[in-house]
Amino acid sequence: MVKRERVFIPKPKSAFLSGTCVKxxxxxxxxxxxxxxxxxxxxxxxxxxxxxxxxxxxxxxGEEIKRLDYS
Numbered sequence: 001m002v003k004r005e006r007v008f009i010p011k012p013k014s015a016f017l018s019g020t021c022v023k024x025x026x027x028x029x030x031x032x033x034x035x036x037x038x039x040x041x042x043x044x045x046x047x048x049x050x051x052x053x054x055x056x057x058x059x060x061x062g063e064e065i066k067r068l069d070y071s
Contacts, residue, residue, distance in 0.1 A: 014031065014032045014033040014054075015031075015032050015067050015068065015069065016029055016030070016031055016032070016067075016068040017029070017030055017031070017032050017065055017066065017067060017068065018065070018066045018067075018068055019047060019057075019061045019062055019064070019065045019066075020061070020062035020064070021040040021042070021043065021045055021047060021060065021061065021062070022059075022060050022061065022062055023040070023043050023045050023060060024040060024042050024043040024045075026040055026041055026042040026043070028040055028041055028047060029068065030047070030048060030055070031055075032054050032055060033053060033054055033055070034048065034050060034055050035050060036050055037049055037050055038055060040060075045060045046058055046060065047060060047061040048061065
């Protein structure tokens with residue numbers, strides 16, 4: 001019987017992000033490669049704009065953005 005080589009599964013480059021709205025202070029969770037504009041749940045302010053790949057963060061999101069890793 002032949003031993004199998006270890007095949008590592010690559011981690012994705014995309015992730016869920018958590019950021020705070022500057023206007024109302026609500027914490028929002030969104031996907032880093034979102035296909036639509038990300039709006040605040042409470043006030044409706046646009047937090048991130050869609051692009052072809054990763055979202056572009058706007059100035060209405062707080063400076064501290066956390067990457068949520070569930071591994």
